[in-house]
Amino acid sequence: MRSVRARAALGATVVVALALGAAGLAVLLVLRANLTDQAGLQAEVAAREVAGQVALGVPYDQLDTGDEEEHPVQVTDEDGRVVAVSKDLEAISGTGTDRVAASGTAGAGDDDHDGDEDPGRGEVSTDEPDFANGTATVDGDRADYRFAAVEATDPAGRTLTVHAGAPLAAERRAVDSVRSAMLAGLPVVLLVVAGVTWLVTRRALRPVEGIRREMAAITASEDLARRVPEPGSRDEVAKLARTTNETLAALEESVGRQRRFVADASHELRSPIASLRTQLEVGAAHPELLDVPGAVADTVRLQALAADLLLLARLDAGERAGRTRVDLGALVREEVSQRVGDRIPVTVSVRDGGLEVAGSRGQLARVLGNLLDNAERHAVRSVSVTVGRSADGVLVTVTDDGSGVPEAERERVFERFVRLDEARARDDGGAGLGLAIARDVAARHGGRLTVGSAPEGGARFELSLPSPPRSSIAGGAYR
Template identity: 85%
Template sequence: MRSVRARAALGATVVVALALVAAGLAALLVLRANLTGQAGLQAEVAAREAAGQLALDVPYDKLETGDEEDHPVQVTDEDGRVVAVSKDLEAISGTGTDRVTPQPSPAPGTGDDGDRDDDDDDDGAGTDPGRGEVSTEDPDFGNGTATVDGESADYRFASVEATNSAGLTLTVHAGAPLAAEQRAVASVRAAMLAALPVVLLVVAGVTWLVTRRALRPVEDIRREMAAITASEDLGRRVPEPGSRDEVARLARTTNETLTALEASVDRQRRFVADASHELRSPIASLRTQLEVGAAHPELLDVPGAVADTVRLQALAADLLLLARLDAGERPGSVRLDLGALVREEVSQRTGDRIAVAVSVPEPGGPEVTGSRGQLARVIGNLLDNAERHAVGSVAVAVRGARGGAVLVVTDDGAGVPEAERERVFERFVRLDDARARDDGGAGLGLAIARDVAVRHGGRLTVAGAGECGARFELWLPGPR
């Protein structure tokens, strides 16, 4: 089942069906318990009426049991013998004995010999019919069947004990029909079974319609994304519904993703265009020199060709490093002494036009973790930038900082305008338009430095260095 609407409708229908079945069973059980309780109350009333007569020594054959069909009665003595039954009672079950034929037993108001105790004693004492009583304890209940005048039915029986004036304990079993309870339960059950499919169809239909309406914005988003994919137009955006639900957040997130993707593609396109432009000049210059050297060997500018080759090699290395950084290359995890790394890099810069003033701690200074080659490239790029713009001084300093180490490179050049202090870290950006291309870099050094710093969990910023010049500050986290 591939449709979300279908799955939602099916799930809601199953849940509602289970809930309705459980609620229906509970309702039927409660209804049956209530009706059974009412039948038990009727049976108890009938049993207590008959027990009251026995307590007053009414003869067994004179018991008034009311409507025998509605309230069949069976009376047993202490020995379990049936001593009396209601008229037309032909069969019974559920009372402890299924006998319906009375057996001989002392009648109410008689002794064990069956003769009435009516002889007067010398003290004038006689039988007191007021001594009989009916038990006040809760009766015992049970279900059974009875056949009265050829008609069999289910009954709820109540058993009540009574004691006559002779001290004989009798048990009266009186029943109340359960036909009304059975009919009511059957009617309710039939109504529930008839209504259940209708309710489930309504639930499924409503869920389908509601889900369809709720997912309509999702379908609009999907349709627009398909159109964007087909047209490759990343400037388009999916519609954002006015609601504040999950679908609206999905649309906003999708548009944010499209914006980031468009920016990434535009940056990639600019990168390719700028790289092609930067590569064209040294390649064209090198080709021209080689062609001239091939035609006129005496005119070959070997130093110029070497310089163009070196420049081309450096540019290719920068582009390769940026490509690796964009691909998410993780830096190394070598523990480095940042001060020692700075001293090493400065010592290798023999061709600088301005000597670099170094202020770093002795060995044992602040340490960082990362790629030695990439961090060395950052130091070299920052020093190259300072050398290119400085008038007479370039300085580098290293100090410990809370949670890491800080490297600061300053120069006394023209500085970086405050409005351009983020733009200088973009790729192929040169702020000095008057500088000749051969004298300046390709505009990748600071971009590489910041990308490497970010990959190492650090940050690279630029600020003014007093009245003039620029101050580049690199913070790197310490070893973890």
């Protein structure tokens, strides 16, 4: 079955069928037990009536056994001999002996006592009687009975057992009637359950079908601006619709960002490629006019842009940062020492020791390099780097004395291919990827990168990275 509605209807029907079957069986067992107990109670009453006559000394052949068909009676002595039976009792089982004729034992009031002497009276046992199921044939009619066995002592001191039965026909008829009613009503109940489940499931899944159709339309049209309908309920289907729309929104944003990225990358690549081609064409026609330094500069710019694009592609693909131990103080000193061609010397201040974080040494070095490049591009006379501890890890601060970043632009500068007007006015303004790469790398290392105002009036970039748990750091190697 491929239909959820069919599976739900079938599952509900099977569960209800099992539940009704178990409940019906329990009802039948309880009903049978109750009716059997009632028959046993009737048999006990009849047995105690006859036992009371025995205790009073009524002769055995004169015992009043009542209605023979309703309550067949058999009285036996201690040796199991039959001393009295109901009239017309032809056969019996379930009482310990199947004899139905008296064996001739002397009855109560016989010559054990003188005629003028009061023989006294016996007693009826007050113990719980024994019960058993059996059959009896009375005047040619055979039926099932519930027998109760009650002991009594006659005036002569003889102990007798009175077996009296109560018919089980009413119990059998009642159980059969209830079972027949259950079997007749079960299919109707199951049909109702299946139909109701089908209709309820259909109604519940109607919004899901709407979501499916809209998703199919979105897939066919490739229009990620469309959204699936959200039902007004607060159930799981509504949550599914909202989650689907959130996913579509994120996908639309991602695709839009990817398209803008491709467009901006094409635009940024076009300029150095066109400039390099022009210089090479001029050099091919007039070798003496070839601007070799310019061609090299364009090639370097093109190479740096390609490297930035490749790194962004790896970050967008979910590349995880390494978990190697990196000393940021040592890394800052090493990076600054290699910047021999900077326009403005960089001042380094490492305030604490053991400033280690877990991550990729190469990516963190790229972040520091991008921040220093940005500071060099905007600084007037000074660039400084400070490394120290923070409340939850290590803080690296890069400041310059340039014009700073306007407060309204402090988040925008971290977007890809974004350059402020001043930066665009410079020939070496870059492609606007350095700060975007720096923030992405910081985020993937569990940290954050923010910008504010420096005391000198320029920009102050703060890179905050968390201290690593000791159990997750590879022992001391750099990467």
